[in-house]
Amino acid sequence: MDVDGAMVERARLGGSELDSLIAAIWPEAFRVAFGILRDRGLAEDAAQEACATIARDLLALKRVDAFRAWSYKIVVTRALALARRQSRALPLEAITDQGVSFERGDVLDLYRALAALTPVQRAAVLLHYYGGLRSGEIAEALGVPPSTARFHLMLARRNLRRALAVVDPPTTPGIEVVSDVH
Numbered sequence: 001m002d003v004d005g006a007m008v009e010r011a012r013l014g015g016s017e018l019d020s021l022i023a024a025i026w027p028e029a030f031r032v033a034f035g036i037l038r039d040r041g042l043a044e045d046a047a048q049e050a051c052a053t054i055a056r057d058l059l060a061l062k063r064v065d066a067f068r069a070w071s072y073k074i075v076v077t078r079a080l081a082l083a084r085r086q087s088r089a090l091p092l093e094a095i096t097d098q099g100v101s102f103e104r105g106d107v108l109d110l111y112r113a114l115a116a117l118t119p120v121q122r123a124a125v126l127l128h129y130y131g132g133l134r135s136g137e138i139a140e141a142l143g144v145p146p147s148t149a150r151f152h153l154m155l156a157r158r159n160l161r162r163a164l165a166v167v168d169p170p171t172t173p174g175i176e177v178v179s180d181v182h
Helices: 005-012 016-037 040-060 064-086 092-098 105-116 119-130 135-142 146-164
Strands: none
Touching: 005 016, 005 040, 005 064, 016 040, 016 064, 016 119, 040 064, 064 119, 064 135, 105 146, 119 135, 119 146, 135 146
């Protein structure tokens, strides 16, 4: 999010500054919601609900420097609520219907691996690697203790490593692959 404390403080006063703040956070809110939900329409709904909540509750924010984690928490909460209501996974064939295209197999493998995570694990991964949040901020965004946030991130990493592991090593003609598994 490309938002500084001064912008948040001016937005608290209302008017066009509030509109500018919402416009600045919208792309990030949508990307995080899409990363969790994997559905363009649901992500737009979650991001819109989150932005409306942020605009409505901005005066209740006690520390302007906490805006980033606070706004992520609202986006994640809305996206996870929609995910629970939907309680379904998109079939892989529906990915192309969402305007997402892949040119390389490794990107598709990563997308499949992320799609296999639970919504909370996806949220933790997105907030950490994409949002750059630390475990305390992720915990705040997810509404869980820091140890639980670290646990979700650890499970997500483990599941991603497992999903992205090379099952069959590449072979070169004339070279035999020897396994040390007995």
